[in-house]
Amino acid sequence: MYMVHLTNKHICDVFPVFDDTDRLTEVCLIRPEEFDIKPVKKEHEEICAYLESYPDGECPLKFDELVFEGRSDFHKTVYKNLFNLPKGEVITYGRLAEVSGSKKAARAVGTAMGTNPYPLIVPCHRVVRSDSLGNYSSGVHKKVKLLEAEGAHWK
DNA sequence: CGAGGGAGATATG
DNA sequence: CATATCTCCCTCG
Structure with missing residues (x-):
C-alpha cells in the first residue's frame, strides 16, 4: 500500500491510496499517517490528473x-x-x-x-x-x- | 442478539 | 436560535 501526494489548487491536497495490485482503494483529503508517499505510476496518471484538476474533466473510473x-x-x-x-x-x-x-x-x-x-x-x-x-x-x-x-x- | 451512536428530520417556543 | 423526540442502519460486544 502506498499513496501519492497531489495538489488541487481549487480545493486542497489530495492523497490517493493504491494497493499492491495497483487498485485505487481510498482517496484522502487529509494526509494519512500510515502510508509512504511515492511518485505517480504510469498506470495511475489518468486518475491522478483527474483528481488534481477536479472538478474539471470526467472521472476515468467506473463504479465497478x-x-x-x-x-x-x-x-x-x-x-x-x-x-x-x-x-x-x-x-x-x-x-x-x-x-x-x-x-x-x-x-x-x-x-x-x-x-x-x-x-x-x-x-x-x-x-x-x-x-x-x-x-x-x-x-x-x-x-x-x-x-x-x-x-x-x-x- | 441487544445497546448505543450518528455527516439527519421535524416540530415547537 | 435551542431543545426535544423520533427514526433507521451500522458497529461492537
Missing part, C-alpha cells in the same frame, strides 16, 4: 472499478446511487436514503458518507441536510469549496 469490500449492501447501494449524481447537483440525506430503498434512513446515510473511501469520486460533498449544509468529515470548509467549485447552490 472501486473497492467496497466488507461494506454492507445498504452502503454499497447508497454509494452507487450517489456516484451517478451529476456535478453541480445536490441531494438531501433523506432523499438519498429513499432512492436507496430505505426512506427513513437519513442518519444511516450520514454514517455511510462518513466512511466513504472515495471522496470526490463518490461525491459525498453533494449530500446536504434538508434544512442546511450538513457536515463533512474532512471539514465543512472543504465541502463548501467543492460545491462552489462545481457551481452548485444548496440553499
